[in-house]
Amino acid sequence: MTSRRLLMLGPPGAGKGTQSARLAEELGIPQIATGEMLRAAVAAGSEVGKKAKARMDTGDLVPDSVVIGVAEERLSQPDVAAGFILDGFPRNRAQAEALDGMLPKLGCTLECCIVLAADVEVLVKRLLKRAEIEGRSDDNETSIRNRMAVYDEKTAPLIEYYNAKNILVEVDGLGEIDEVAARIAAAIG
Ligand code: AMP
Numbered sequence: 165m166t167s168r169r170l171l172m173l174g175p176p177g178a179g180k181g182t183q184s185a186r187l188a189e190e191l192g193i194p195q196i197a198t199g200e201m202l203r204a205a206v207a208a209g210s211e212v213g214k215k216a217k218a219r220m221d222t223g224d225l226v227p228d229s230v231v232i233g234v235a236e237e238r239l240s241q242p243d244v245a246a247g248f249i250l251d252g253f254p255r256n257r258a259q260a261e262a263l264d265g266m267l268p269k270l271g272c273t274l275e276c277c278i279v280l281a282a283d284v285e286v287l288v289k290r291l292l293k294r295a296e297i298e299g300r301s302d303d304n305e306t307s308i309r310n311r312m313a314v315y316d317e318k319t320a321p322l323i324e325y326y327n328a329k330n331i332l333v334e335v336d337g338l339g340e341i342d343e344v345a346a347r348i349a350a351a352i353g
Pocket of ligand 1: 176223255302
């Protein structure tokens, strides 16, 4: 099997984490989730965590220099040779360009950018429900609305960025987890 180098894009709550974890498991490749890595850094009280916490709590993006460092470090680990799925990185154009600079050093290119499309109001409801279950410190309505606005302004333009590279596939992210997973599988072949 050839190694897969995938990127999952989509608004907060669209199921990027769930679908990425599932794909990673099925394909035997690591899921690289910057949000998870940053939450771990906050929990550990590391320097990265200290720089990230306030921005994460308000739903703003953590500074590019911090996130790009975290992503680059993770992408330099040997398990990435098997392929990878990026989940939550890049989130703006500067990060996408930084990633473009990293991949040649790894001797690979991005193969496919999967966009999970979903209605914003459905997502806000979904995230509020997750807030009750998981108690994430950024899952309150103010932060959720801000994360949606940040997505629209900073991250959504990446759809065009990857479309221009001819690696974009858009998948309807609404529905049962299994249904969405089947759509993704069909879309990436
Ligand atoms: P997530 O788990 O992907 O929803 O990310 C949670 C939070 O972590 C985001 O709201 C941001 O504050 C921060 N974060 C995660 N990934 C990035 C990134 N690539 N760039 C900037 N901030 C990020």
